[in-house]
Amino acid sequence: MPADFISNLYVFILAGFVGFEVIRRVSPLLHTPLMSLTNALDAIVVVAAIIIAGRHETTLTTVLGAIAVAASFSNMVGGFVITDRMLRMFKSGRSKQS
Amino acid sequence: MSGLALQQYLDFAYIAAVVLFVLSLRFLSSPTTARMGVLCGEIGAALAVLATLYNPEVAQYKWVLIPLIIGAGIGVPLGLVHMTAVPQRTALSHALGALSAALIGIAEYYVGTAPVTRFQMGEIGLEVIIGSLTFTGSLIAAGKLQEILPQRPIVYRGQNIVSLSVLGAALALAVALVVNPANAWLFPIMVIVALIFGVLLVTPIGGADMPTVISLLNSYAGFSAALLGFVLNSKVLVVAGALDGSSGFILSVIMCKAMNRSFTNVMFGAFGQVQTSSAGVKEERVVRSANPEEAASILSAANKVVIVPGYGMAVAQAQHKVRELYDVLTKKGIDVRFAIHPVAGRMPGHMNVLLAEADIPYDRLIEMDEINGDFPQTDVALVIGANDVTNPAARTDQTSPIFGMPILDVDKAHTVMVIKRSMNPGFAGIDNPLYYMNNNLMLFGDAKQFVGSIVRELGAGH
Numbered sequence: 001m002p003a004d005f006i007s008n009l010y011v012f013i014l015a016g017f018v019g020f021e022v023i024r025r026v027s028p029l030l031h032t033p034l035m036s037l038t039n040a041l042d043a044i045v046v047v048a049a050i051i052i053a054g055r056h057e058t059t060l061t062t063v064l065g066a067i068a069v070a071a072s073f074s075n076m077v078g079g080f081v082i083t084d085r086m087l088r089m090f091k092s093g094r095s096k097q098s
Numbered sequence: 099m100s101g102l103a104l105q106q107y108l109d110f111a112y113i114a115a116v117v118l119f120v121l122s123l124r125f126l127s128s129p130t131t132a133r134m135g136v137l138c139g140e141i142g143a144a145l146a147v148l149a150t151l152y153n154p155e156v157a158q159y160k161w162v163l164i165p166l167i168i169g170a171g172i173g174v175p176l177g178l179v180h181m182t183a184v185p186q187r188t189a190l191s192h193a194l195g196a197l198s199a200a201l202i203g204i205a206e207y208y209v210g211t212a213p214v215t216r217f218q219m220g221e222i223g224l225e226v227i228i229g230s231l232t233f234t235g236s237l238i239a240a241g242k243l244q245e246i247l248p249q250r251p252i253v254y255r256g257q258n259i260v261s262l263s264v265l266g267a268a269l270a271l272a273v274a275l276v277v278n279p280a281n282a283w284l285f286p287i288m289v290i291v292a293l294i295f296g297v298l299l300v301t302p303i304g305g306a307d308m309p310t311v312i313s314l315l316n317s318y319a320g321f322s323a324a325l326l327g328f329v330l331n332s333k334v335l336v337v338a339g340a341l342d343g344s345s346g347f348i349l350s351v352i353m354c355k356a357m358n359r360s361f362t363n364v365m366f367g368a369f370g371q372v373q374t375s376s377a378g379v380k381e382e383r384v385v386r387s388a389n390p391e392e393a394a395s396i397l398s399a400a401n402k403v404v405i406v407p408g409y410g411m412a413v414a415q416a417q418h419k420v421r422e423l424y425d426v427l428t429k430k431g432i433d434v435r436f437a438i439h440p441v442a443g444r445m446p447g448h449m450n451v452l453l454a455e456a457d458i459p460y461d462r463l464i465e466m467d468e469i470n471g472d473f474p475q476t477d478v479a480l481v482i483g484a485n486d487v488t489n490p491a492a493r494t495d496q497t498s499p500i501f502g503m504p505i506l507d508v509d510k511a512h513t514v515m516v517i518k519r520s521m522n523p524g525f526a527g528i529d530n531p532l533y534y535m536n537n538n539l540m541l542f543g544d545a546k547q548f549v550g551s552i553v554r555e556l557g558a559g560h
Contacts, residue, residue, distance in 0.1 A: 008327065008331065015341060016343070019344035023344060027128060030126055030129060031445075032448060034447070038123070039342065041341060042195050042323050042338055042341075044334060045198050046198070047146050049165075050153075051150065054157060055158075056157055064204055067198075068198040071197050071201070074170070075169075075173065076169075077176075084133060
């Protein structure tokens with residue numbers, strides 16, 4: 001079993017716990033923005049896609065990488081845009097009065 | 099030395115991105131700080147992307163920059179969809195995320211001079227299977243939510259056996275590839291079989307179960323990204339994927355609890371196509387109904403009103419009329435709050451977003467557990483397009499398919515008014531005894547029009 005696997009497993013398990021503790025505290029009010037925000041963060045796979053496409057090894061991998069860059073980057077941009085739009089709509093009664 | 103230093107700078111950028119991602123979710127704990135969270139996420143993502151563009155491995159910018167521009171061109175309109183389209187947009191977003199994870203995994207199999215080891219093959223195989231099935235599954239979910247595909251569950255005999263055999267076939271192909279990674283011809287077949295399984299997985303699931311399915315797909319998309327991090331030895335992917343995956347998982351658990359059902363029951367239960375329990379009871383029961391004028395006078399005599407929104411409100415796009423009703427009643431000094439069931443609508447938090455869009459203050463939106471104790475002191479509970487989440491059979495009737503599901507106890511209010519198109523049973527085909535209770539009045543009609551008429555009546559009597 002490669003050493004990388006073990007260190008990645010450590011990171012995965014710890015990140016899973018951090019995720020659990022942080023997301024547990026998210027108000028149910030914001031569960032929809034939570035989902036669009038985590039999708040935007042998850043779209044960080046774009047960094048792997050950029051490397052695959054940018055290495056330009058074979059036509060096949062370059063095309064696959066390029067599609068993955070477009071798909072994940074659209075997810076990232078769209079996710080942040082819609083999350084912010086949704087969150088701007090949430091106003092409390094007090095701030096509405098002013 | 100300088101090459102090494104550059105690599106270290108890139109690693110620091112990724113570490114900063116990961117920290118910002120965790121903070122981003124941390125800020126989401128309250129609506130007052132939530133937008134700060136988006137900013138953190140954006141900075142983190144921008145850092146990671148810019149750092150990657152400096153990676154010396156990126157030799158050809160043409161194949162990177164053009165897709166980035168195309169991605170931004172697709173992403174902006176996807177970010178600007180109407181709020182009523184958020185559930186299908188979210189499903190589409192799961193599909194795009196899973197698609198990119200799957201494609202990178204596939205590319206990783208074909209890339210490189212040295213053949214993949216057995217261990218890598220196992221990682222890639224699992225990653226590509228999860229990514230592929232999540233891609234097609236999410237597309238089907240998006241199609242159902244957009245109503246391109248029928249929302250009702252599509253079922254046939256032996257469905258579960260067929261679906262599970264297809265999944266088994268995909269896994270068997272992966273195992274065969276692990277045994278001999280050089281069997282390259284098996285790889286595309288494995289991908290296709292996994293894609294087919296995604297379709298089979300979501301097709302039988304009905305619209306009412308969408309909150310759970312969307313959360314589960316969210317979790318799969320996250321875990322496929324984390325697995326990709328294992329394949330590529332990229333910690334930033336492992337962390338982002340673990341965060342997304344655990345978020346989807348937590349939401350799935352919340353949704354399942356809110357329906358008193360298990361994961362397997364949602365995935366393989368094909369809910370509600372047969373209604374056995376009360377089918378025999380066909381006695382004439384009395385249903386009382388009221389017109390907008392009567393509804394308006396009952397509402398204006400109340401002190402405390404709780405509005406219960408459901409999917410029907412979203413379909414009728416009635417949220418803005420509901421807001422007018424809220425304004426008119428509030429002006430009369432009536433206390434108006436909204437009771438939000440966790441599975442109301444088509445995705446977690448769906449109702450909150452629609453009501454916030456209509457400019458209703460979020461401190462008026464109350465969760466089920468918090469508001470349920472208040473119904474006995476509530477003068478009027480007004481149910482708009484919600485059905486099963488108000489069904490008292492869930493508390494009392496052991497034969498009901500939804501027995502045990504936590505519900506909003508609207509029947510305990512002094513008066514209940516239900517806006518509904520007709521007496522047809524709801525999505526799950528379950529009869530709702532609430533409609534025959536003495537304190538219940540049916541308001542037959544389209545949610546938007548009916549609420550509009552009530553608002554006019556209330557304004558006229560002013």
